[in-house]
Amino acid sequence: NAGVTQTPKFRVLKTGQSMTLLCAQDMNHEYMYWYRQDPGMGLRLIHYSVGEGTTAKGEVPDGYNVSRLKKQNFLLGLESAAPSQTSVYFCASRDWKDNEQFFGPGTRLTVL
């Protein structure tokens, strides 16, 4: 099992460009999450999903959109990137009955 994978691992964007981050999990988990991690701020929840076809806002959703068309995939979109979105993005998933969240290796995004 690959666990949780993220694509791409690194990306540099110019202000105003758009991109989609892909998260995939092969553990048949219902719940999936997108976080961003910034120095001194810890992990902050952007959006999450409790099942295929459902999404919900987290703590810092502005500037991001998500989709969960398939249970195993959770996409994070930036429609018009801003320098404030420079961060490390982590995806995570968990089974509905368990506590542990499994994280992907992260995507390092720089917006110039």
Added chain:
Amino acid sequence: RKEVEQDPGPFNVPEGATVAFNCTYSNSASQSFFWYRQDCRKEPKLLMSVYSSGNEDGRFTAQLNRASQYISLLIRDSKLSDSATYLCVGRGAAGNKLTFGGGTRVLVKP
């Protein structure tokens, strides 16, 4: 005020020594707590859950004090490989989301 707060450190610990640190939480409705470990430039991984009665996993002991709203982690006989950032995490009553503290950095030195 952040919902989960931690001393960022770093805690510089001699190899073989014991180190302990706390985190405080503000949401009294939080149901469950956890410690995650994050190595430099890596993803967080669950270290252990925290129970009111206290729990131990090898050299690691976690404790929850609901009256004072803090969680503690103690590491005995520190190893060089224990150097990492330790994230304090709370889960609310709804159970869908976790709230992460900013992390406490621990550096174990020979």
